[in-house]
Amino acid sequence: MMATCDSIQNHKPTRSGTSDVTHCADLALSITPPRTPTAAASAAHKLYSQIRHIHTSLATLPSLAPGEQINELLTRLVNLCIVPYGVDFTADFLAIPGVAALCDTLRPLCSAAEGELENYWALQILRDARTQANQQCEPSALLRSFPYHQNYLDLSRLECCTLDAFLPHAPRNVAFIGSGPLPLTSLCMLDRYPQVAVHNIDRDSSALQVSQELCQQLGHGARMSFVCEDITRPSTNGTDWLSFEVVFLAALVGTDTESKMSILTSLAGKLRPGSLVVARSAWGLRTVLYPSLELSANIEDTGLEVLVEVHPWTKVVNSIVVFRVKER
Structure with a gap:
């Protein structure tokens, strides 16, 4: 390193007109370490990994009908997405390569699961309503299930x-x-x-x-x-x-x-x-x-x-x- 510094102090123009100073500056730029990710960017990548894991789990399920496993996965997914994230964090997340493609394949799964969920509970509430038809039961009480x-x-x-x-x-x-x-x-x-x-x-x-x-x-x-x-x-x-x-x-x-x-x-x-x-x-x-x-x-x-x-x-x-x- 000392030799390099000495050469910089006593530089002489090269035949092409450039100097060792320029060469050293170029070398310094080429070995500049990458920027350290911000805490927000790191957190955004962590969230991306969590959502991608949920997507993989949902995609491999034999059915999207309500059940213990799918209920747990969807609850985790919704809870991750409704956190009031700041503008910068949201921008960091949406800018991650692969996020757009992930969303394009995850939304149809969520849509299908929502349809299965509503159909399951509509039939369940309908059965309960038929069973309690001759009893004093408020419709709102059935819907609250x-x-x-x-x-x-x-x-x-x-x-x-x-x-x-x-x-x-x-x-x-x-x-x-x-x-x-x-x-x-x-x-x-x-x-x-x-x-x-x-x-x-x-x-x-x-x-x-x-x-x-x-x-x-x-x-x-x-x-x-x-x-x-x-x-x-x-x-x-x-x-x-x-x-x-x-x-x-x-x-x-x-x-x-x-x-x-x-x-x-x-x-x-x-x-x-x-x-x-x-x-x-x-x-x-x-x-x-x-x-x-x-x-x-x-x-x-x-x-x-x-x-x-x-x-x-x-x-x-x-x-x-x-x-x-x-x-x-």
Whole structure:
């Protein structure tokens, strides 16, 4: 090292005009050690490893139906994703190579598991309702047996409180797209708005059959209607879209921003001006579980205007975006 320093002090220009000083500087740059990862970056990589391990475990299960192992895996996954991480940490996590691909394969597993979970509990509650048909039993008591009942209540409360700021009066006619076999949001609407009627739309006929029978058994058949329809295709079921004051779009209707925007554009053309559309989305680490609806200036081309976007910091997983159909 001393010899090198001496040569630097007594350098002479080389034939090409460069000096030993330049050579030593280049050498120093070439052996500069890599930057030490920050604590946040290290924590983000640790979280990535945990989520990847859960994904691997879920992907190798013979079934995604409720059970001890899958329940434990999904609970761990949700708890990891709903932590209120800071902006920098979230950016570090989402920038990790492989995260985007991991999310693309993990979300369909979560979606399928959610469908299995709702179907399992819808059938269980339906059996309990039949058994206790001649007894004094509140429907809400049966619904509370669903493990995530409180989450649905909290999400519905968030949606309704947000909606009330933009509605001149309580809605009387609401549609819910993607209602599934256990239409808890629709049932929450009935409790929140005594005069409302809810039209449940799903492309899965078996899910609709279970949910319709369940609602009738619970005594809510008069204010609930059901139709099997794929809203990504031209309507053939005679749904009166102009009658709805509010339309809800479930989180799993549309797998990405592009497909969600296509659905929203279609809805804007069917609904009357002034109607509201509530689309569920996700933000931050919650996008590991659900697809996000990314808003941009292109929203003006859909025939909708954005009224508000709400991101929860509680155990509620979904964000919500409220749109209004513009005048045509």
